Amino acid sequence: MYTETVMDHFRNPRNVGHMENADGVGQVGNVKCGDIMKIYLKINDEIIEDVKFETFGCGSAIASSSMATELIKGKSIDEAVELSNKAVIEALGGLPPVKVHCSVLAEQAIKSALYDYAQKTNKTIKGLENFNPEDEEEFGCH
Amino acid sequence: MNKKLYLDNAATTKVKKEVIEEMKEYFDVMYGNPSSQLYELGRKSKEAIEKARKEVADFINADEKEIYFTAGGSESDNWAIKGVAFANKNKGNHIITTKIEHHAVLHTCEYLEKFGFETTYLNVDQYGMINLEELKQSIRPETILISVMFANNEIGTIQPIEQIGEIAKEHGIIFHTDAVQALGGVRIDVKKQHIDLLSVSAHKVGGPKGIGAMYIKKGVKIDNFIHGGGQERGKRAGTEGVQNIAGFGKAVELAAKNFDEHNDYLIKLRTKLIEGIKANIPDVVLNGHPTNRLPNNVNFSYKYVEGEAILLLLDMEGIAASSGSACTSGSLDPSHVLLATGLDHGTAHGSIRFTLSDEITEEDIDFVVETMRAIISRLREISPLNK
Structure with missing residues (x-):
């Protein structure tokens, strides 16, 4: 059902945990749908120095969170905002069709955390002009 | 590697060794068609079916003539509900069931709604038990069938089947119970529990997949399910899966013992x-x-x-x-x-x-x-x- 990479990131998730004094925090999904992802960012000089995640959800939700955090760690904000769910799926070696929404959640969680950072620092991030985290609150039931 | 622990026996069970042994000879030794009664091979097949029928009947305190073999639990549920609904539609169009039935019951009721039948889905409490008062209050003059599962496949809750049977009997309503998950785990007595129709399946009790049975109390008005030859007293046509029926009989014999x-x-x-x-x-x-x-x-x-x-x-x-x-x-x-x-x-x-x-x-x-x-x-x- 899952690729070896998905199972590896599920069994040994990278960047798990809570972050004190994060510069940006984003949470998407809801309990009703069975998926919640929370992303914490430490940003310095427009670079994502550290990232942590906490996820409630199935195996592919945990693996998608883990892979997404790996893909943006050490990258610039501009690069992170460009991260698509397709890139997460590719890096995982594929997801079953019914699990694609997990990768979408990961993308949205990162955008949500970047949005939070932009709000806190009064910055404008290119690519997030039309992003509304409120829309993402109910995200997940797909 | 750790020992493998199979803890999903409500999904299906391992086929018992004695069952496999029992089934074997019906593939290449006793392979006759049970409808071919003029030679020994056919008669032997028929004997195997009737022996299994008696095992199933005895296990639930029914008469052999009241047991009909089907392809499994889902087929039995489909037959019970559609068969009663269509055969009794002159009496009424209302069915009572519960919110926690197997989909074989729920989706069949939904299907019947397209034909003008109406369904009441009874609530359950936090433990998954239905409320007998709610059942009584749901009965209408046009209620023709009550279908309540004996025991739930997910949470294991056992319903007060005997009381439900009494209520159905008092009102002259046909009572069906899906006992697929209950078979072998709870005592089933169709007479004492006032059951008119009951669905069971072999693979939940150490038997093979693809074989089940329905108990139909003598006199219950129900349409035939598969039209064709005269197998299963003309109610469920098709050459019998003799090896599966023999395996089912053996599994039930062991469960009873x-x-x-x-x-x-x-x-x-x-x-x-x-x-x-x-x-x-x-x-x-x-x-x-x-x-x-x-x-x-x-x-x-x-x-x-x-x-x-x-x-x-x-x-x-x-x-x-x-x-x-x-x-x-x-x-x-x-x-x-x-x-x-x-x-x-x-x-x-x-x-x-x-x-x-x-x-x-x-x-x-x-x-x-x-x-x-x-x-x-x-x-x-x-x-x-x-x-």
């Missing part, structure tokens, strides 16, 4: 597993009734975590179980049974069902408890909930 010993042992394991989980893992909810449940069923919800993730980690330890989480069903919602008991979506997503067998030992139960403790604690560390 070891009934008390088998179930006493399962209850001992069940109690140990329930107590072990409660004592070692915080924030759990037992789904189903604390005592009035199938001997092999243990179903808990583990708060703040999701069922599919638990199943994947259990599989790595060689443990097979199942979950009511939406992620394992391919649907958007978690189990309709858990939601009907009033569980919130989040808690329902975190449910795991273990269904035991007599191949499991008390040491295995200790291993399951310890494995679950570690898995739940690990997933809760990853979860953002309850922090």
Whole structure:
């Protein structure tokens, strides 16, 4: 059902945990749908120095969170905002069709955390002009 | 590699060795068509079917002539509901069932709604028990069928079948019960329990897949299900799966012989597993009734975590179980049974069902408890909930 990479990131998730004094925090999904992802960012000089995640959800939700955090760690904000769910799926070696929404959640969680950072620092991030985290609150039931 | 622990016996069971032995000769030795009565090979096949029919009849205190073999539990449920509905539509168009039935019942009722039938879906309490007063109040002059499952496949709750049967009898309404999960785990007596129609399946009791039966009380008005030859007294046509029927008969014979010993042992394991989980893992909810449940069923919800993730980690330890989480069903919602008991979506997503067998030992139960403790604690560390 899952690729070896998905199972590896599920069994040994990278960047798990809570972050004190994060510069940006984003949470998407809801309990009703069975998926919640929370992303914490430490940003310095427009670079994502550290990232942590906490996820409630199935195996592919945990693996998608883990892979997404790996893909943006050490990258610039501009690069992170460009991260698509397709890139997460590719890096995982594929997801079953019914699990694609997990990768979408990961993308949205990162955008949500970047949005939070932009709000806190009064910055404008290119690519997030039309992003509304409120829309993402109910995200997940797909 | 760890020992493999199969704890999904409500999904299906391992076919018993004696059953396989019994089935073997009907492939290439006694392969005659049971309808071919003019030579010995055909007569032998027919004898095998009638021997199995008697085993099934005796096990539920029915007459042999009241047992009809089908392709399984889903077919029996379909036949019972559609067959009664269409044969009795001059009397009425109302069916009463429950919110926690198997989909073979629920989707059949939905299908009948297209033909003008109406269904009342009874509620259940937090333990999955129906309310007899609500049942009585739901009865209308046009009610033709009450269908309530004997025991639930997910949470194991056993319904007050005898009382339901009495109520149906008083009102002259046909009573069907889906006993697929109950067979072998609860005493079934169709006479004492006033049952008119009952569905069972072989593969839940150590028999082969693809074979089941329906008990139809003599005199119950029901349409034939498969039209064709005269097999099964013309009600369910098609050349009989003789080897499967013989295997079913053997499985039932064994279940009847070891009934008390088998179930006493399962209850001992069940109690140990329930107590072990409660004592070692915080924030759990037992789904189903604390005592009035199938001997092999243990179903808990583990708060703040999701069922599919638990199943994947259990599989790595060689443990097979199942979950009511939406992620394992391919649907958007978690189990309709858990939601009907009033569980919130989040808690329902975190449910795991273990269904035991007599191949499991008390040491295995200790291993399951310890494995679950570690898995739940690990997933809760990853979860953002309850922090």
